[in-house]
Amino acid sequence: MQEQKFRILTINPGSTSTKIGVFENERPLLEKTIRHEADVLRRYQTIADQYEFRKQTILQALDEEGINLSKLSAVCGRGGLLRPIEGGTYRVNEAMLDDLRRGYSGQHASNLGGILAHEIASALNIPAFIVDPVVVDELEPIARISGFPLIERRSIFHALNQKAVARRVARQLGKRYDELNLIVAHMGGGITVGAHKQGRVVDVNNGLDGEGPFSPERAGTVPAGDLVALCFSGEYYREEVMRMLVGQGGLVGYLGTNDAVKVENMIEDGDEKAKLVYEAMAYQVAKEIGAASAVLAGKVDAIILTGGLAYGKSFVEQITRRVQWITNVIVHPGENELQALAEGALRVLRGEEEEKVYPGEVVSPVPARR
C-alpha cells in the first residue's frame, strides 16, 4: 500500500530570524532562514506585535520559493513560554493563543510560533500544532525542591531538540524512547542538561535564566549570597543584572564573544584566559551530566551531546574525558528543530500519538487584528 503523504510547514521564530521549513513526510522540500534587521524589529513594542510583519515575510518567502499553500496538510510552530505542560504535540487552541499573546511565562521569540502557525493554518482550514515547547515540565516532585521555600525549581529547556535527538538515538539503538534512560546535553547559546527517564525529562536545569552550566551567553548558576550582595549594592539596575546573567554572561562576560569558534582561535593563538574559561565551560557541563547520572541512579543507556557547541572537537573531548566512565557518549552536533517540528506533527497526523490539549482558558480579550 502506498504511504500517505503529508505536507507540513514548520516555523521557528528566533530573536533575529525566522526559520521555515516545508516537509513532505520526513523529507525536507525547503529549509530557509529569513533574517530580520534589528532596527525593523525594534519598531515593535512587544514580541507579539511582530506577528503581522513576520507572517507577511513568511508568506512572501514561500511564494518566492514556489510553494503551493493549498497542498499543505498542517502548520507546526515552535512553542513558547506557555504554562508548564508535559512533552508532546499540542493543537493550537484559544487558551494557548491567549497565553502566547500575553507572554504567560515571559517574552520569548518562540511565543510567535504558535500564533503564526494558527494564523496561516486557519486561512487554509488545516490544523495548527506546536511541539515540545521550552516549558515542557515533566519534573518529579523531588526535583522541584530548591532548598529555599519561596523559590521552586522550574523546567525551562531545549525540549524540542533534546527530545528529537533522544528519539533519534533510541531508533539507532533499536529501542523506543520510553524504554531508555538518557542524559541529553544541549549546548548552544544556552546550555541545558536533561535526565530523560523512560521518555520523561524528570530533571533539567532552567537554562533560560536559572541555573546550570554557564554557556556562550548565559551565566548559569552563580553563588547566591554574592549575587544578592551585588543586586543590593546600589550600583546596578535590575535590568542590568539580568543582562549580565542572560545575554552578556558566560563566554560573552569573560571573553567578549559568544562565538566558540572565535574562542578556539584565541586559544590557538596562546590566550591563556580563553583556554581556562573554555575548559571551565566543558567542566561545568560534565559536572551537570554527573548530577543527571545520580538522578538516574547510574542506570544510563547513553549520554548525548548536541547543539552548536557539539561541533567543537576539543570541547566534546574535554566533556567526554570526564563522563565516559558513566556510559557511552554519542555526539549529534547542531540542532534540527524544523525537522523535529515536522516529525511531531506527523506522529499525530499518522495516529501514532494523540494530540494533546493545552490547558487553561482565555482570560484577556483577544487583541484586534490589524
Ligand SMILES: Nc1ncnc2c1ncn2[C@@H]1O[C@H](COP(=O)(O)OP(=O)(O)OP(=O)(O)O)[C@@H](O)[C@H]1O
Ligand atoms: N564548528 C564549531 N565548533 C565549535 N563551536 C561551534 C561550531 N559551530 C558553532 N559553534 C558554536 O555553537 C554556539 C551556537 O550554538 P547554536 O547554534 O546551537 O545556538 P543557538 O541556536 O543560537 O542557541 P540555542 O541552542 O540556545 O537555542 C556558538 O557559540 C557557536 O560558535
Ligand SMILES: CCCC(=O)O
Ligand atoms: C533554555 C530555553 C531555550 C533558550 O535557550 O532560549
